Amino acid sequence: MTLFTELQMDEQTLQAVNEMGFEEATPIQAEVIPKVKQGHDIIGQAQTGTGKTAAFGIPLIEQMEEDEAHPQGLVLAPTRELAIQVSEELNRLARYKGVQALAVYGGQEISRQIKALKRRPQIIVATPGRFMDHMRRKTIRPKYMKMVVLDEADEMLSMGFIEDIETILQEVAEERQTLLFSATMPKRLQTVTSKFMHQPETVKVKSKGLTVSNIEQRYIEVPEKQKFDTLCYLLDITPPELAIVFGRTKRRVDEVSEALTRRGYAAEGIHGDLKQAQRDKVLRKFKQGTIDILVATDVAARGLDVSGVTHVYNFDLPQDPESYVHRIGRTGRAGKEGIAYSFATPKERSHLTFIEQTTKTKMIRQDIPTYAEAMHGRYQQVVNKLLETIKNEDVQDLESAAKTLLSGHDPVTLVAAALKMNTNEPERVEVHLTEEASLRPKKPKGGGRKSRGNQQPRNRKKKPYKKTRQPNERYGNKRKKTV
Ligand SMILES: Nc1ncnc2c1ncn2[C@@H]1O[C@H](COP(=O)(O)OP(=O)(O)OP(=O)(O)O)[C@@H](O)[C@H]1O
Numbered sequence: 321m322t323l324f325t326e327l328q329m330d331e332q333t334l335q336a337v338n339e340m341g342f343e344e345a346t347p348i349q350a351e352v353i354p355k356v357k358q359g360h361d362i363i364g365q366a367q368t369g370t371g372k373t374a375a376f377g378i379p380l381i382e383q384m385e386e387d388e389a390h391p392q393g394l395v396l397a398p399t400r401e402l403a404i405q406v407s408e409e410l411n412r413l414a415r416y417k418g419v420q421a422l423a424v425y426g427g428q429e430i431s432r433q434i435k436a437l438k439r440r441p442q443i444i445v446a447t448p449g450r451f452m453d454h455m456r457r458k459t460i461r462p463k464y465m466k467m468v469v470l471d472e473a474d475e476m477l478s479m480g481f482i483e484d485i486e487t488i489l490q491e492v493a494e495e496r497q498t499l500l501f502s503a504t505m506p507k508r509l510q511t512v513t514s515k516f517m518h519q520p521e522t523v524k525v526k527s528k529g530l531t532v533s534n535i536e537q538r539y540i541e542v543p544e545k546q547k548f549d550t551l552c553y554l555l556d557i558t559p560p561e562l563a564i565v566f567g568r569t570k571r572r573v574d575e576v577s578e579a580l581t582r583r584g585y586a587a588e589g590i591h592g593d594l595k596q597a598q599r600d601k602v603l604r605k606f607k608q609g610t611i612d613i614l615v616a617t618d619v620a621a622r623g624l625d626v627s628g629v630t631h632v633y634n635f636d637l638p639q640d641p642e643s644y645v646h647r648i649g650r651t652g653r654a655g656k657e658g659i660a661y662s663f664a665t666p667k668e669r670s671h672l673t674f675i676e677q678t679t680k681t682k683m684i685r686q687d688i689p690t691y692a693e694a695m696h697g698r699y700q701q702v703v704n705k706l707l708e709t710i711k712n713e714d715v716q717d718l719e720s721a722a723k724t725l726l727s728g729h730d731p732v733t734l735v736a737a738a739l740k741m742n743t744n745e746p747e748r749v750e751v752h753l754t755e756e757a758s759l760r761p762k763k764p765k766g767g768g769r770k771s772r773g774n775q776q777p778r779n780r781k782k783k784p785y786k787k788t789r790q791p792n793e794r795y796g797n798k799r800k801k802t803v
């Protein structure tokens with residue numbers, strides 16, 4: 321156990337950490353914070369939800385000069401939502417210092433960001449595409465950056481992002497400190513990292529597998545056509561506080577969230593084709609609990625930290641074991657418990673085994689739940705609601721009506737009828753989902769991943785960064801499939 325007071329942090333950061341409710345440092349924080357302060361380049365690997373953000377955030381904040389005219393710290397993140405979240409966490413940590421973080425990401429008006437940059441934030445948290453836009457416009461000058469963090473580093477160095485990252489790093493001062501963080505760090509990345517890191521130290525928090533032990537992992541072998549009813553039955557049997565359902569494609573996400581809504585669940589979808597304002601709105605509703613089910617592509621798989629997510633459902637298995645680790649890691653964070661269900665079609669058995677082997681975990685097999693179990697779950701919810709009403713509400717005005725009813729009817733029959741009346745039968749509403757093909761194991765070769773679809777071929781020659789580009793030219797917009 322390491323206390324934050326043992327990590328030679330300054331008073332202001334200690335106070336902020338205290339107010340955030342952190343009592344002791346997590347293992348990755350205890351190991352990384354002193355090492356970063358000593359000036360090392362770090363490759364940090366620790367399981368999902370174990371506080372990697374503060375592990376790089378605290379030393380990053382503490383090394384910023386408060387009066388510098390240019391940003392000196394850069395955090396790159398793969399999604400807009402993650403960039404926002406990381407900047408918020410940094411600002412909480414920096415609350416008592418004269419240090420500020422600003423998130424810049426695609427989908428938000430660039431003029432608004434340029435205005436915000438005038439307030440001279442010390443730290444920029446960015447998605448790579450938008451950061452390059454600012455680089456070209458010279459609204460951010462990377463050469464003053466003395467620390468660069470790649471959050472979700474393996475994702476950032478995969479095929480979809482590597483060229484952008486190289487372009488950015490070429491512009492950042494050579495004597496910078498570079499930090500890489502992720503819950504998954506495939507060995508094949510080592511060759512890539514040696515190119516732009518200076519004698520990096522690897523800090524890997526010891527664990528049995530890649531996933532945290534407080535997530536109960538289950539799988540259900542279920543034919544494609546039965547997946548949706550299975551999901552609904554599970555939701556009925558154990559209603560989650562908040563749940564994320566991962567689908568393979570954007571169409572899938574749209575169809576599943578619509579179907580859930582039709583069946584009466586409070587669900588909405590999030591994926592890369594939605595306008596940023598819509599993505600923000602959906603995530604906000606989820607965090608507030610206005611909706612309790614978020615249906616998502618892998619856009620929500622990495623880094624997102626929403627407290628109260630008790631369940632993750634892999635409606636479709638992910639292609640990569642790494643993606644499995646990150647998806648299920650949206651629950652069981654900061655020591656809390658969580659449950660992850662993965663649906664595998666009979667043809668996907670071997671893919672499931674491949675995921676288990678790579679992540680060094682074992683999923684518990686569970687049978688497809690039955691209609692009767694789902695119905696029981698639904699009754700139970702009505703019973704709970706009834707008991708809550710008795711506890712929390714004044715029902716006096718209905719008591720004489722109740723007495724009249726009771727005088728003419730058997731009380732058990734009466735309550736049973738009331739329960740039945742209030743319970744909707746599952747499956748009553750017909751829904752239609754387009755079928756997805758089953759997956760087969762696909763072992764990744766070399767340095768990149770293949771899941772990002774229509775990206776450029778991996779060994780394509782690197783495009784030199786041209787300073788003559790027009791500022792408003794969309795950089796490489798033909799290049800990658802968003803999720
Ligand atoms: N020392 C601590 N004590 C208690 N809670 C902490 C501590 N450090 C971080 N947390 C909280 O734990 C949660 C998870 O942290 P964080 O998002 O940094 O995890 P992560 O390791 O980056 O996970 P992922 O791999 O999914 O990105 C956050 O809500 C964070 O505020």
Ligand SMILES: [Mg+2]
Pocket residue numbers: 372373471623
């Ligand atoms: Mg993280």
